Amino acid sequence: MNEELEELLEKLLGDYSDAIGIAFQSLELPIASHYGEKTDILEKYKDIPMMSIDESFNTSFNFIITEGGTIVIFFIKNLHFISVFVKNEMPNKELALRIYQKYAPKFEQLINRLYEAEKIH
Amino acid sequence: MKPKKFINQLNQNFEEILSLGFISEGELKEFSNFSTIDSEHLEGIVMRLYFLTLDPEKDIKFFINQYEENRYLYLVKITEEVWLFVMCSDSNFAKLHFFIKYMLSDVVIDFDDSEPQDEEKLTVEQEKLLSAQRIQQMLLPDLDKQIPSFKTRQLHYKPKDIVGGDFYWAKKTKTHEWIVVGDCTGHSVEGALGSVSVMSILNEVFYSNMNPHHLIKALHESLNNMQSQDLVDGYGIGVELMVMKYEPKTKTLKYSSNGLTLYLIDDRVRHFKTKKSSFDPDRVIKYIRSRTIHLDENRAVFTHSDGIPDQLNSEGKKLKTAKLRRTLGEGGDGNSIRQLFDDWKNEEIQTDDVVSIYLKP
Known part of the structure; x- marks a missing residue:
């Protein structure tokens, strides 16, 4: 299952222009995975996405723009998120939306299977 | 530039703005809400995200949070003390981004109540042109x-x-x-x-x-x-x-x-x-x-x-x-x-x- 997660992260990273690092982080599942460069930065910023979720769980993405790059956060079922480090300091919403629409269902399916495997439910 | 003037200019040019204002010294200033969202609730969201972005170690310049489908909360650091926030419906994200950047480049948001002198206004206009040049050159590859x-x-x-x-x-x-x-x-x-x-x-x-x-x-x-x-x-x-x-x-x-x-x-x-x-x-x-x-x-x-x-x-x-x-x-x-x-x-x-x-x- 972890291999499947790594594979999906790798695919997303390949599809995302200027992205160099990617991480899967979760508040519920005891699993975290990362791939590529600058994943230490993604780790450093991981508290912000989780605290920025609105209470009705409608958030689907964040952009955190810092000196040197943008951290794009995709929320998957809101308690799990994918963060991507993009070298560009310009937030590209259209690209983020395209990537979100393409990958969110795939990650959601995988998370559902991870839940079953972990027997959390 | 006076905060009110800045807000008026921004508001006139973007119909999709739902609310906007400044946060200065940890307080909301010039807060305008044109949305159906309850103002107190909105203030709560804005301030929560503002405090999230303050961590000096993280050096955040902008923070954009998709609050709901078609609602984006945009926080921009102007100085260490002053932030701008804009809640807008989904439209042309790039246009808003660059309009704000253009208006803010080198313009001092002045919370002082006294009227600016003519000489100061001229300097701001000149600075604006040079700032536009810097922004344009920054984007050239x-x-x-x-x-x-x-x-x-x-x-x-x-x-x-x-x-x-x-x-x-x-x-x-x-x-x-x-x-x-x-x-x-x-x-x-x-x-x-x-x-x-x-x-x-x-x-x-x-x-x-x-x-x-x-x-x-x-x-x-x-x-x-x-x-x-x-x-x-x-x-x-x-x-x-x-x-x-x-x-x-x-x-x-x-x-x-x-x-x-x-x-x-x-x-x-x-x-x-x-x-x-x-x-x-x-x-x-x-x-x-x-x-x-x-x-x-x-x-x-x-x-x-x-x-x-x-x-x-x-x-x-x-x-x-x-x-x-x-x-x-x-x-x-x-x-x-x-x-x-x-x-x-x-x-x-x-x-x-x-x-x-x-x-x-």
């Missing part, structure tokens, strides 16, 4: 990094004023190198706002597998959406582009344009004119296509904005494209064209913004 396969890269970029509507854009992907030369309507700040918007839209709509004409179509669609929202009375962005996509491995260049000319130079000069979209954009864009040419080290390409052939000399005559073709046909390159332009212009005022590029693998 480094050609050494983006198009390394071209051993000869001769760029001639010279706005008529400090800033202008002509621009260039480049992007390197795993297999291709993209170069765009563009000519936006208008000069000075009006042109610069157009070119900055176009460059940001190019960054948004670009994806690596597209063909050059797809990029022109996508840009055109975005501009149509953007301008249907009446950005400012009488303001509109028109742009002519030459889009080139080069594949070093196969030495093929695909190109497409809505009004600029491509010159192919080897033992002769061929020029490929394209239909101008300025008079009937929808029709031209509908039928626009990409063409492919072979471009190896024995060939070069050249393209330019109207500013070069339209340059007037001391007798009021235009330089015209025939002289450019002749110069290229006699073994000239981009530098020769630049020299021709400078000689023709001599001491006269520059007629229009200028951008041209000569590329040889």
Whole structure:
């Protein structure tokens, strides 16, 4: 299952222009995975996405723009998120939306299977 | 600039703003709410996100949170003490981003109640023009990094004023190198706002597998959406582009344009004119296509904005494209064209913004 997660992260990273690092982080599942460069930065910023979720769980993405790059956060079922480090300091919403629409269902399916495997439910 | 004036300007130009204001010294200032969201609830969201972004170790400049579908909360650090927040419905994200950046560049948001002096107002206007120049230059790409396969890269970029509507854009992907030369309507700040918007839209709509004409179509669609929202009375962005996509491995260049000319130079000069979209954009864009040419080290390409052939000399005559073709046909390159332009212009005022590029693998 972890291999499947790594594979999906790798695919997303390949599809995302200027992205160099990617991480899967979760508040519920005891699993975290990362791939590529600058994943230490993604780790450093991981508290912000989780605290920025609105209470009705409608958030689907964040952009955190810092000196040197943008951290794009995709929320998957809101308690799990994918963060991507993009070298560009310009937030590209259209690209983020395209990537979100393409990958969110795939990650959601995988998370559902991870839940079953972990027997959390 | 007074915060109220800034907020009014921003609000007048973006219908989709739902609420906006400043946070200064940890408190909301000039808070306006035009949405149906309860103001107290909204204040709570804004302040929660504001405190999240304050962590000095994280050095956050902007923070954009999708609050709900079609609701975006945008937090911008102006100084260490002052932040701007805007809640808006989904529209042209790039337009809002660059409008705010443009308005904020070097402008001091002054919470002091006293009236500014005339002298100060003038300085702000001058600073604004120079700031526009810095923003425009910041967006112009480094050609050494983006198009390394071209051993000869001769760029001639010279706005008529400090800033202008002509621009260039480049992007390197795993297999291709993209170069765009563009000519936006208008000069000075009006042109610069157009070119900055176009460059940001190019960054948004670009994806690596597209063909050059797809990029022109996508840009055109975005501009149509953007301008249907009446950005400012009488303001509109028109742009002519030459889009080139080069594949070093196969030495093929695909190109497409809505009004600029491509010159192919080897033992002769061929020029490929394209239909101008300025008079009937929808029709031209509908039928626009990409063409492919072979471009190896024995060939070069050249393209330019109207500013070069339209340059007037001391007798009021235009330089015209025939002289450019002749110069290229006699073994000239981009530098020769630049020299021709400078000689023709001599001491006269520059007629229009200028951008041209000569590329040889």
